[in-house]
Amino acid sequence: MQTAEFLIELGRYYLYAGGIVTALFLVIGIDRIEPSANGSYAFRPLLIPGICLIWPLVLYRWAVLERTKGHKP
Amino acid sequence: MSVQYTPVLWNRNKLVYDAVLLIAVALYLYVFIRYAPAFEDVTKPIDGATLRMRAFGSCAFLMLTVILCIGPLARLDRRFLPLLYNRRHFGVLTAGIAAVHANYVLGWYYNFSPTDKYVALLSSNTSYGQILGFPFEALGIGALLILFVLAATSHDFWLSFLGAPLWKALHMSIYIAYAFVVLHVALGALQGPGDPILTSLVTASVVLVCGLHFATGRMEAARERGEATAKASLQNAGWVVAGEVDEIDEDCAKVVTLDDDERVAIFKYDGKLSAITNACAHQNGPLGEGKVLWGCITCPWHGYQYNLADGRAPEPFTEKISTYRLKLIGSTVLLDPKALPPGTHVEPVRLGEGA
Ligand code: HEM
Ligand code: FES
Numbered sequence: 001m002q003t004a005e006f007l008i009e010l011g012r013y014y015l016y017a018g019g020i021v022t023a024l025f026l027v028i029g030i031d032r033i034e035p036s037a038n039g040s041y042a043f044r045p046l047l048i049p050g051i052c053l054i055w056p057l058v059l060y061r062w063a064v065l066e067r068t069k070g071h072k073p
Numbered sequence: 074m075s076v077q078y079t080p081v082l083w084n085r086n087k088l089v090y091d092a093v094l095l096i097a098v099a100l101y102l103y104v105f106i107r108y109a110p111a112f113e114d115v116t117k118p119i120d121g122a123t124l125r126m127r128a129f130g131s132c133a134f135l136m137l138t139v140i141l142c143i144g145p146l147a148r149l150d151r152r153f154l155p156l157l158y159n160r161r162h163f164g165v166l167t168a169g170i171a172a173v174h175a176n177y178v179l180g181w182y183y184n185f186s187p188t189d190k191y192v193a194l195l196s197s198n199t200s201y202g203q204i205l206g207f208p209f210e211a212l213g214i215g216a217l218l219i220l221f222v223l224a225a226t227s228h229d230f231w232l233s234f235l236g237a238p239l240w241k242a243l244h245m246s247i248y249i250a251y252a253f254v255v256l257h258v259a260l261g262a263l264q265g266p267g268d269p270i271l272t273s274l275v276t277a278s279v280v281l282v283c284g285l286h287f288a289t290g291r292m293e294a295a296r297e298r299g300e301a302t303a304k305a306s307l308q309n310a311g312w313v314v315a316g317e318v319d320e321i322d323e324d325c326a327k328v329v330t331l332d333d334d335e336r337v338a339i340f341k342y343d344g345k346l347s348a349i350t351n352a353c354a355h356q357n358g359p360l361g362e363g364k365v366l367w368g369c370i371t372c373p374w375h376g377y378q379y380n381l382a383d384g385r386a387p388e389p390f391t392e393k394i395s396t397y398r399l400k401l402i403g404s405t406v407l408l409d410p411k412a413l414p415p416g417t418h419v420e421p422v423r424l425g426e427g428a
Contacts, residue, residue, distance in 0.1 A: 034234060043230065050225035061235055
């Protein structure tokens with residue numbers, strides 16, 4: 001029982017963190033690192049579940065793309 | 074990149090595909106719920122919620138099987154390719170159907186327990202050390218989580234944002250999900266009173282998925298060996314590797330410099346490849362930088378034109394340039410460096426015929 005409750009708490013906080021990352025990414029990140037998203041807004045809500053689920057990967061790619069942005073023409 | 078993301082791009086094929094998919098799923102669920110009770114042990118009739126739980130569970134399992142078969146089938150036979158294009162809708166629907174299955178489990182098995190139903194689900198059985206009576210639900214949860222992640226990252230945005238290698242690696246976990254589901258059923262439902270239909274269904278699915286992957290693996294290995302020998306024998310005969318087809322843009326040329334400083338322009342146009350000398354017969358203008366129009370190349374310097382297939386200027390002109398022979402092995406372009414006499418017709422290499 002202890003472990004089960006702990007796992008579910010863990011999942012809950014993981015998703016809370018995902019919610020924060022989602023907000024940051026959709027408001028700030030996406031326009032900075034994905035030029036083809038500029039001006040399209042309708043598809044953004046579709047990304048919410050994905051970002052909530054794999055937000056550590058999103059942060060990682062965001063960081064990588066920010067770093068390499070200057071190098072690309 | 075110039076694409077703009079829109080929520081969904083619809084066209085007729087996709088609509089037909091989705092309609093067929095939805096009808097097939099609805100039909101399966103209907104037939105299962107209507108007729109499965111007839112096969113049940115009459116002494117232990119099952120209730121509606123359990124029946125629906127089984128209908129959705131087995132439907133998701135079958136859909137996952139089909140999804141995993143589409144890839145190898147399309148590689149074995151191009152006629153299956155149309156099935157490949159909309160696999161993402163198939164995947165998203167599968168995740169949805171599996172979620173309904175899990176929801177029935179939660180709602181039925183754990184509705185009357187005083188604890189939170191998610192806690193109850195996770196803690197009702199924790200004997201992870203044993204095979205018989207293994208908490209197979211955990212395997213179902215694992216599979217469902219993977220299906221959710223894959224469904225949520227199926228939009229094109231994710232492919233471009235994560236980059237193809239990472240995206241592909243992520244989506245390879247569909248195989249983990251499948252293994253989890255097979256174990257989920259093998260250690261769960263199949264441990265109960267014998268159900269020959271479910272047993273044979275699961276066996277058939279595993280045999281089919283493994284068999285198809287094995288067959289395509291062997292076929293591709295054989296093809297790669299064949300391509301390697303073909304390439305080696307051409308190179309022995311003096312041919313040179315000119316590069317990959319993808320390097321050449323449509324209606325453009327790749328210019329290859331041969332050992333004797335002779336330059337050859339390899340053109341891609343109308344789904345074909347042709348090679349001519351890069352030097353124009355007029356004043357050696359760089360033909361490889363010219364424009365292709367109706368199978369003719371126009372020299373960028375003074376506008377002389379030549380047919381790409383035979384190096385001859387269109388009537389009434391009489392200029393001729395050398396042509397070269399090409400071969401496509403897999404996706405590699407090979408060039409015979411021996412120039413043919415000016416004006417020799419060479420059948421262009423056709424692309425996309427698995428030459
Ligand atoms: C949270 C996730 C899941 C839970 C809690 C869960 C739970 C269960 C339970 C309790 C059963 C009944 C076993 C029995 O009759 O002894 C079952 C059966 C089954 N589950 Fe799941 N499951 C989950 C996810 C999945 C997924 C993702 C799939 C397939 C993609 C799946 C496919 C099946 C199948 C095919 C059966 C057998 C149905 C039958 O008896 O005809 N399950 N599951
Ligand atoms: S050099 Fe090609 S037209 Fe003059």
